[in-house]
């Protein structure tokens with residue numbers, strides 16, 4: 334007989350799924366509309382974030398199916414239930430993209446972490462999967478943050494300071 338998911342399994346995995354799908358969609362939107370200084374490194378970094386988010390979405394959806402749930406990542410469902418703020422249409426300055434995605438990566442991680450205590454009690458394997466996902470999201474947020482610090486310190490460099498080349 335097919336298993337039936339517990340409420341906490343359904344909620345935590347489904348929420349993570351829509352957030353990850355939204356993150357990958359917003360990532361492409363920014364990848365295409367980014368401009369300005371540090372264009373190339375942020376443009377490429379977004380594709381890395383997207384690849385990780387897509388892989389994680391697949392694992393999370395399949396875990397939900399494994400425990401008897403029905404993963405739902407239809408466009409309308411993602412638009413309705415994503416925990417991430419919407420991205421505005423139009424051109425996006427690279428510095429702004431860094432800030433917006435650091436924010437969204439952390440928001441997705443926080444939503445996952447909000448369920449972990451309850452999930453741990455009922456399902457270690459789903460909790461373990463989501464801990465891994467949140468860890469990766471926060472690592473990407475750190476990488477964006479670190480690249481922004483580099484941008485700021487380069488911008489603030491006075492003459493006579495040896496300019497650092499950005500990657």
Ligand SMILES: [Fe+2]
Pocket residue numbers: 364380
């Ligand atoms: Fe591309």
